[in-house]
Amino acid sequence: MEGAPIVVHRPSPSGGRRVTVRGQIVGLAHDDRDLVEFLRRAGLPDAWDLIDDPTWVEWRGGRAHEWDAA
Known part of the structure; x- marks a missing residue:
């Protein structure tokens, strides 16, 4: 079975999270509104x-909906 088609990657050191859809980068989201617009x-x-359905979205390297670097 393949993973979720949408991946929200770990927060970057400067803030925001890279978002990929089926392996293609669609942007750098800084909040949920950005993520929804990319989708x-x-x-x-x-x-x-x-965005909270794990069959659609995988949140990597941090908690869901947290956008700033740790």
Whole structure:
């Protein structure tokens, strides 16, 4: 079984998190609104309903919805 198609990577040292959709970088999100906008542009208009669903989104290297570097 393949992992979630959307990955929110660990926070960068300067803040924000890289977001990939099916292995393609779609941007650097600094908050949930950025993440949802990237997903909307990728064709997922119901992104607000997906960001906490682990079958759709994998949060790596930190807690979900935390955007600043540790």
